[in-house]
Amino acid sequence: MTIGKIIGGSIGEKILIRLKSNASVDVGDIVVCEDTKTKEKFFLKIINIGISSLISNQFVEDIAGQNLEHDTDYNLFDSDDRFYKMCEAKILKVKREGKLFPARSLPNYFMDIKKINEEEFDFINKGGEIEIGNLRLGTESFEGIKLALPAKKLISHHMLVVAATGKGKSNFSKVFLSGVLKLDNYASVVFDPHNEYYGGSGEKGLRDHPLKDNVVYFSPRYEKIPGAENLAIPTSELEPDDFFGIVNLSSAQKEAMMLIFREYKNEWIKKLLTESIENFMKIFGEKIHRATFATLKRKIQHALELEGSKGLVFSIDEASGVSVYKKVKNAVSERKIVIVDTSMIGDETEKIVASSILNRVFRKYRVAKQKSPEVFSKMPEVLVVFEEAPRVIGSEVLSEGKNIFERIAREGRKFKVGLCAITQMPSLISGEILSQMNTKVILGLPAPADRNAVINSAAQNIGDENIEIQMLDKGEAIITSPFIDFPMPVKIFLFEDVLKDFKVENPDKKITLSIE
Amino acid sequence: MKIHQKIMEFISKNVYSKNEFEFKIDNFKIFKDVESIGNVYAVDGGCGVLCDCGSYIISKIKIGVTCYENMKRVSSSEKVDEYYVFAQKTDSGNVIKIFPEIEINENEIKKCKIEEVQNEIRRYLEWKKIEELSEKITSNDVILADGFFEKIKNEHNIVFVCKTSRLRSKSGRPLLSCLNDVSKESIKNEKWMYKISENEYIVKFHEKSRFCYKVSVKNLNNIEYLLGVVAYYSKDPEIIGYPYPLLRVDKIARIRNDEKKTENRKLKNNKFGKFLVSDEDAAIMHELLDKRMYR
Incomplete structure (x- = not known):
């Protein structure tokens, strides 16, 4: 008509x-x-x-x-x-x-x-593997046309998921991760500050997924959750790098940390927190100012949320059993999804947990690429999911020093490590990092500053979609990426429906977005 | 004293006085709108000079008809007939040629100025169209037309609405304005008609309208129904109080400048039209000056 x-x-x-x-x-x-x-x-x-x-x-x-x-x-x-x-x-x-x-x-x-x-819609070429929703025209969605994103390239080229509260960021991420679970050559590390990815207390999560055996869940309250791993990290496994760009530190404090680390190796935090300042002054003399010791002691104790020698995640006791870092690296090698529950720890502690885990995963990939290219070629691509991303890649944070998140955003794709930054305020993220996020999943942004930040950094011209972005309802998205033909309007699946449909063989024609 | 003030002082002393019009209150009649049970037709014509070469003129005439039923336009009944007129001045009178050919009494138009020929033919074609339409309408249908045609034979429901009028009061003020002023004081928020001669009325079709019009109706037996129907069709807010079908037919019959230019180009751009460019120059200077100096 x-x-x-x-x-x-x-x-x-x-x-x-x-x-x-x-x-x-x-x-x-x-x-x-x-x-x-x-x-x-x-x-x-x-x-x-x-x-x-x-x-x-x-x-x-x-x-x-x-x-x-x-x-x-x-x-x-x-x-x-x-x-x-x-x-x-x-x-x-x-x-x-x-x-x-x-x-x-x-x-x-x-x-x-x-x-x-x-x-x-036969003009949309085939090629994607991760089904995320139906093609949406305005407010109407086409049930018969399922859109799938191409995991290859897309994951290691980073993703940005942006939306105002309640528009469906977490649902999208769970749907996407569900798609990753089905694939052979991909892994993921998810930092979950709201404990919503694994599921529980009435909310569906990846533990309800038929492929839940490929999900590893770390939590400080592991005892109450069957199959969960203990998120317990001895301070002996931490390195100064894990704090840089995460905890607000002056140059003098960073230098002091490096000196202490060199002196005491894996006992550096234990010594810093337990030794008296006088003893330190005797060992380091004028290299470290008295006040620096005092401040550093206070900052690290606070950042690790230590009460005495123990905190919810970190403790200065000796390591026992297999380290969390090793378990995460193994899970990644086994192409699993690792979920780290950080809902019970403070912001700074969460960032140190994430930073320390990612430092080790990234190092493993980097070293493998440099020393064993053959091994590296067989390693899965890994997607790091981090909520409220401006906390680690915000302009203000990065002005105080670089961190592992920024490094992954810049260099990750060379080493098959991609970042999925989730935020409701993309305008707080540095412009350079935003433009590194090649694929953008936009789920409704009412604030003009946030819309402009996303539009200006998009791989495709989405300036004309400004009004549509403003009006996107819950679960409605526009996806822009250099790996799809044009900014794609999508109605994201409900994660609960994905779980239900997973068992049923879907005979529908699958039309997917093209890989460049 | 400034000249404008002088002008107005003269007019107000000589033309405007409150008592210059002796209206009869009984001649004012209030009426209500009537929901039409038949069709409402409107007829109007438009014409324009396509090419003025001084000694001859080529013009275009459009005669439009539109039809409304229950306030909705009947698209299939809307039609525009197009005619082209060649009028040449010769010593033995005007040479007139109409495309496509129609039967017309050329005696009258042979004598008038060639620039008036198109208007005369337009009026003739409008009249013919009204006559033709009046043959087929039912007693509930109404035909609306612009102007007035004395020679209309048929006394069917034809209502002529004049947008302007030269009718004047004793002192020389426009009659429409005098009556409108009086009505504002004595007949508020009503539609009214005021009889001025056997077939002629001054009518206000909508209580909120600024304007009243001279209306001619031949079928006086049906006058309240006819004016009521016209009032019913005079509620469009674009020009409230003016019958909308007349507005519509004016629009489709009007020859706009763009159309004139296009037609002019078509006349020149064919194998017989080359001489038109130089011929047109004989009479085009005025237009050129207008365009270049006073725009």
Whole structure:
């Protein structure tokens, strides 16, 4: 059915469409225009809708005023002809002789605009492995068209998941991880500050997944959760690097940490916290100022949340059993998903846990690539999921020193380590890091500053999607990536539905996004 | 004293006085709108000079008809007929040629100025269209037309609405304005008609309208129904108080400047049209000056 006609526009700007009076069109809809003169088929995305009239604005205002102020009895004759809706659209692709091309031509005046049929989405090439949702046009989703993201490249090229509270960040991440679980050559390390990924107390999580054996869960309250591992880290396993860029430290304090570490090796924290300052002064003399010792002692004790020699995660006791770090590295090698429950520890402690784990995982990959390329080639790609990412890759944090997260964002893809940064305030993340996040999953951002930050750093031009991003409802997303044809509107699956459907063999036609 | 003030002082002393119009209150009649049970047709014509070469003129005429039923336009009944007129001044009178050919009494238009020919033909075609339409309408249908045609034979429901009028009071003020002023004081928030001659009324079709119009109706037996129906169709807020079908038909019959330019180009850009460029120069200077110096 014809829903509108082309009435103007340009390739560089927007295509203008006058809508038929009974046409129902939403921002985000994809429509099609078949030019009968050139035989080209244009796929257009609606980016804005407005109302318009053949009558000058002054008259329109007068009409409203007369009715409001004087209750004037009136009737709008030919109202469909004179008062109508207009759309702005952008050309996604042009199909010519069966092949798709970027938009370098325009449809002619008065060409019909029609709603797109499911069959017409054959222009989306196959290739993705991680099914994340259905194609969404405006507010309507196409159940028959499942969209899958290509894990290869996409994971190690980093992801940014952005949304305001309640828009479905965690649901998306769980759906994505569910997809990762099914794949052979991928692993993930998830830091979970809200304890929502593993599941429990009525909330579904990865422990409810049929492939739950490939999930390893670390928690300080491991005793209450069957199958959970103890998140207990002796301070002897920590290194100064684990604190850099995470704990606010002056240069003098960093230098002092390095000196103490060199002197005492794995006992450096134990000594720092237990030795008297006088003893330290005797050993280090003028190399470290008295006040520096005192401050450092206080900062590290606070950062590790130690009460005496023990904290919830860290303790200065001797290590017993297999270290958490080793277990995580093994799980990653075995292509498993590691979930680290940090919900009961403070912000700084959580960052030290994450930083120390990632330092070791990243080091393993880096060393493998340099020393054993063959081993490295067989290692799985690993995705690091970190919530409230500005805490570790925010401009303000990084201005005080670099950390492992920033390093992964910059260098990770060379070593098959990707970062999935989740945040509701992308504007706080440094612009350089944002542009390193090649794939962006945008789930509704009301704040203009956050939208602009994402739009300006996107791999594709999504400036035209500004209004749509603002209006995205819960579970609705726009995904932009250099590895897909165009910014893709998606209705993300509900994780609960993914769990249910996992057992059922799905005979539906699977249409997926293309790999470049 | 500034000249503008002088002008207005003169007019107010000589033309404007509160007692200059002796209206009869009984001639004012309040009426209500009537929901039409038939169709409402509107007829109007438009014309424009496509090419003025001084000694001859080529013009275009459009005669439009529109139809409304229950306030909705009946698209299939809307039609525009187009005519082209060649009018040349010769010593033996005007040479007139109409495309496509129609039967017309050329005696009158042979004598008038060639620039007036198109208007005369337009009026003739409008009249013909109204006559033709009046043959087929039912007793509940109404035909609306702009202006007035004395020679209309059929007394069916034809309502002529004049947008402007030269009618004047004794002192010379516009009659429409005098009546409007009086009505503002004595007939508020009502539609009214005021009889000024056997077939002519001054009518306000909407209580909130600023304007009243001179209306001519031949079928006086049905006057309240006819004016009531017109009032029912005069509620469009774009020009409240003016019958919307007339607004619509004016729009489709109007010849806009863009259209004139396009037609002019088409006349010149064919194998017989080359001489038109130089011929047109004979009369185009005024237009050129307008465009270049006073725009």
